[in-house]
Amino acid sequence: MSAGGIVPQRTFQEAARATLANAQMRRNLQHATTTIREKRLRAVAELPDWEDLRIQGAAIKDHVMANLGDYLLDLEAAVKARGGHVHWARDALEAREIVAGIASSHGAREVIKVKSITTDEIELNGGLAERGIHAIETDLAELIVQLSEDLPSHILVPAIHRNRAEIRDLFRRKLGAELLTDEPKQLAEAARLYLREKFLTTKVAVSGANFAVAETGTICVVESEGNGRMCVTLPEVLVSVMGIEKVLPTWQDMAVYLQLLPRSSTAERMNPYTSFWSGVTPGDGPQEFHLILLDNGRTDVLADEVGRQTLRCIRCSACLNVCPVYERAGGHAYGSVYPGPIGAILTPQLLHLENKNANTLPWASSLCGACYDACPVKINIPEVLLYLRGKITEDRPLSAEDTLFKTAAWVMSEPHRFEGAIKLARTGQGPLVKQGAIHALPGMLGGWTDTRDLPAFPPQTFREWWRGRPAPAMRGTEGNAQASEGQPLAPQREERSI
Amino acid sequence: MTIDLFITCLNDALFPRTGEATVKLLERLGHEVRFNERQTCCGQMHFNSGYQDDALRLVRHFVETFRDAEAVVAPSGSCVGMVRDLYPRAAEWAGDEELLAEVNALTPRVFELSEFLVRYLGVEDVGAYYPHRVTYHQTCHAMRVLRVGDAPLRLLKNVRGLRLVELPAVEQCCGFGGTFSVKNPETSTAMLADKVQNVLSTKAEACTAGDNSCLMHIGGGLSRLQAGTRTVHLAEILASTEGEVFA
Numbered sequence: 232m233s234a235g236g237i238v239p240q241r242t243f244q245e246a247a248r249a250t251l252a253n254a255q256m257r258r259n260l261q262h263a264t265t266t267i268r269e270k271r272l273r274a275v276a277e278l279p280d281w282e283d284l285r286i287q288g289a290a291i292k293d294h295v296m297a298n299l300g301d302y303l304l305d306l307e308a309a310v311k312a313r314g315g316h317v318h319w320a321r322d323a324l325e326a327r328e329i330v331a332g333i334a335s336s337h338g339a340r341e342v343i344k345v346k347s348i349t350t351d352e353i354e355l356n357g358g359l360a361e362r363g364i365h366a367i368e369t370d371l372a373e374l375i376v377q378l379s380e381d382l383p384s385h386i387l388v389p390a391i392h393r394n395r396a397e398i399r400d401l402f403r404r405k406l407g408a409e410l411l412t413d414e415p416k417q418l419a420e421a422a423r424l425y426l427r428e429k430f431l432t433t434k435v436a437v438s439g440a441n442f443a444v445a446e447t448g449t450i451c452v453v454e455s456e457g458n459g460r461m462c463v464t465l466p467e468v469l470v471s472v473m474g475i476e477k478v479l480p481t482w483q484d485m486a487v488y489l490q491l492l493p494r495s496s497t498a499e500r501m502n503p504y505t506s507f508w509s510g511v512t513p514g515d516g517p518q519e520f521h522l523i524l525l526d527n528g529r530t531d532v533l534a535d536e537v538g539r540q541t542l543r544c545i546r547c548s549a550c551l552n553v554c555p556v557y558e559r560a561g562g563h564a565y566g567s568v569y570p571g572p573i574g575a576i577l578t579p580q581l582l583h584l585e586n587k588n589a590n591t592l593p594w595a596s597s598l599c600g601a602c603y604d605a606c607p608v609k610i611n612i613p614e615v616l617l618y619l620r621g622k623i624t625e626d627r628p629l630s631a632e633d634t635l636f637k638t639a640a641w642v643m644s645e646p647h648r649f650e651g652a653i654k655l656a657r658t659g660q661g662p663l664v665k666q667g668a669i670h671a672l673p674g675m676l677g678g679w680t681d682t683r684d685l686p687a688f689p690p691q692t693f694r695e696w697w698r699g700r701p702a703p704a705m706r707g708t709e710g711n712a713q714a715s716e717g718q719p720l721a722p723q724r725e726e727r728s729i
Numbered sequence: 730m731t732i733d734l735f736i737t738c739l740n741d742a743l744f745p746r747t748g749e750a751t752v753k754l755l756e757r758l759g760h761e762v763r764f765n766e767r768q769t770c771c772g773q774m775h776f777n778s779g780y781q782d783d784a785l786r787l788v789r790h791f792v793e794t795f796r797d798a799e800a801v802v803a804p805s806g807s808c809v810g811m812v813r814d815l816y817p818r819a820a821e822w823a824g825d826e827e828l829l830a831e832v833n834a835l836t837p838r839v840f841e842l843s844e845f846l847v848r849y850l851g852v853e854d855v856g857a858y859y860p861h862r863v864t865y866h867q868t869c870h871a872m873r874v875l876r877v878g879d880a881p882l883r884l885l886k887n888v889r890g891l892r893l894v895e896l897p898a899v900e901q902c903c904g905f906g907g908t909f910s911v912k913n914p915e916t917s918t919a920m921l922a923d924k925v926q927n928v929l930s931t932k933a934e935a936c937t938a939g940d941n942s943c944l945m946h947i948g949g950g951l952s953r954l955q956a957g958t959r960t961v962h963l964a965e966i967l968a969s970t971e972g973e974v975f976a
């Protein structure tokens with residue numbers, strides 16, 4: 232099964248504990264993300280107007296979000312006018328039923344699929360399997376994940392956690408391929424032979440959509456291998472499942488994202504294959520086209536003023552590739568088809584902040600801010616993380632940790648209480664201190680001292696030192712560096728964006 | 730000029746030498762330094778951990794304490810990042826317009842030490858002497874929230890006797906992240922392990938940064954390994970002279 236859905240089965244901490252133990256996966260991940268990080272920086276630096284593009288990319292999406300209903304109705308009308316069918320799906324179950332219904336009406340036992348994270352979100356493959364329909368992934372990495380009965384661990388490179396040797400073994404076992412080496416060329420050839428036959432014999436195909444243009448009803452899929460293009464052109468029936476946030480008003484807008492997306496995701500100037508289709512064209516391509524517009528929690532995200540920016544996401548995966556937490560813990564630790572920084576904010580919101588495991592995701596970040604700098608549509612991921620932490624904490628029953636923090640805030644809001652607390656800690660730390668440091672802490676803080684020492688409280692605080700120093704008149708000026716008075720009071724602050 | 734110090738709760742309690750160094754350094758540059766004893770904590774730990782109401786108490790307390798300051802300077806990039814970047818958010822999310830106005834009036838006067846010296850005062854040579862091999866860790870908040878850029882490096886390059894060695898993967902987070910290191914200790918440790926290795930690869934005697942929270946984390950890892958490389962706050966290097974060694 233390669234469709235994982237968005238409901239985490241464990242907390243992030245528990246899942247990460249398991250993935251961190253996989254040394255091979257960590258090495259594969261570190262290698263892959265380091266390479267793509269450097270490439271992306273080079274690709275982005277080539278464009279002198281990158282910052283302007285990012286601002287446009289954010290603004291267009293914000294405009295769409297503010298008028299989403301209108302643009303979706305425009306899209307629906309345009310698709311229908313060109314001979315397509317449009318379906319609205321409230322949730323994953325509805326969407327799966329619609330796809331299964333269409334496939335069944337054509338008597339299909341097999342469908343071929345373009346790599347689509349949205350269909351993974353709704354666990355389409357599993358849903359079809361229950362109806363006796365087998366979904367075949369045609370994207371190479373997605374196929375690898377499917378054949379190995381694994382879950383994708385990256386939104387762009389689902390098998391990023393696998394290396395070549397592992398893939399050769401898999402193809403030998405599952406496709407019966409005779410592979411002498413693990414050369415990428417040979418691996419690709421083995422997959423090609425298997426897939427070609429499927430392309431030519433399967434009647435129904437399922438795709439996702441990167442964008443949809445409301446004015447013409449045109450759907451767009453962007454990919455690297457050309458297998459996607461085979462899927463959207465060869466079969467008789469094409470079903471596209473699209474999150475409602477993917478709609479764009481005009482072709483002009485598309486131009487912005489077709490610059491932002493490839494450089495951010497694969498660090499290429501342009502991706503090798505960009506397919507567009509509008510409804511059906513008699514005698515050319517699929518003769519029946521269905522567009523499924525999927526909500527699945529998105530209107531809830533839309534309703535939240537701070538959280539809404541999450542829907543700008545174009546799934547480029549740049550935030551994953553720069554994230555130090557993702558790099559160590561891997562995609563599976565996030566328990567959802569949306570891993571990494573975007574997953575940490577999208578998954579819990581799609582689940583209405585009601586899923587306990589998903590609600591641990593906003594804490595799966597050190598708030599280093601690398602994701603915000605990388606995001607081509609300027610989603611302030613750290614801000615959303617903090618905002619969600621606040622909402623989740625507010626809504627849950629009071630815990631021991633809450634009491635601790637509330638007491639701390641009470642202590643810290645008055646200097647004499649704060650000072651008293653330090654004195655208390657200084658006396659209390661005695662038995663824990665060895666050679667000036669603390670090597671083991673009890674309880675909740677034990678996780679820290681498993682691998683790190685902590686400094687002990689020194690005998691004097693800063694404020695005690697300050698009180699003990701001689702009065703200003705006694706001090707005089709020390710040293711000989713020249714004092715230099717500053718420029719105007721406001722410092723030169725750069726816009727916070729790169 | 731008259732500078733109000735914001736020493737931060739962590740420095741006050743655990744790293745008083747950093748505070749002392751900041752005082753000595755600014756006085757050596759001819760400024761009048763004040764320490765308002767009403768100050769406590771910026772509220773970052775609360776805000777970042779999801780306790781936004783409680784953080785708001787501390788935001789208000791900070792604003793009351795420093796309202797009339799000409800300039801507030803802190804030896805901590807992350808606390809200044811909290812004030813400049815997140816105080817407005819805290820006020821907005823609480824729907825407190827009055828507080829937002831006060832915060833917006835105050836934040837342009839709040840500085841991290843290195844940016845204050847280089848960008849505001851225009852000083853790059855503070856007359857320091859520190860005869861050691863040193864590597865510099867760019868902390869995330871100084872780099873990405875405050876955009877201090879090369880300000881700390883300019884200061885370090887002018888320290889006599891100091892040999893600056895570049896830290897590999899300098900832009901990567903050390904894995905501290907406040908309560909992140911407590912809530913997700915395994916992931917945090919994996920990040921720390923890479924940072925510690927990079928620090929050790931420089932063969933530096935000391936790793937410095939503008940933030941004792943990150944240094945506490947990196948130092949905690951180095952100490953556990955008994956690696957012999959120390960962590961030293963930037964202020965302590967800048968305050969050191971031949972006559973008085975701070976770190």
Ligand code: SF4
Pocket residue numbers: 495543544545546547548549550551573602605606607608609610
């Ligand atoms: S959040 Fe931004 S960087 Fe991450 S996948 Fe979405 S668009 Fe790309």
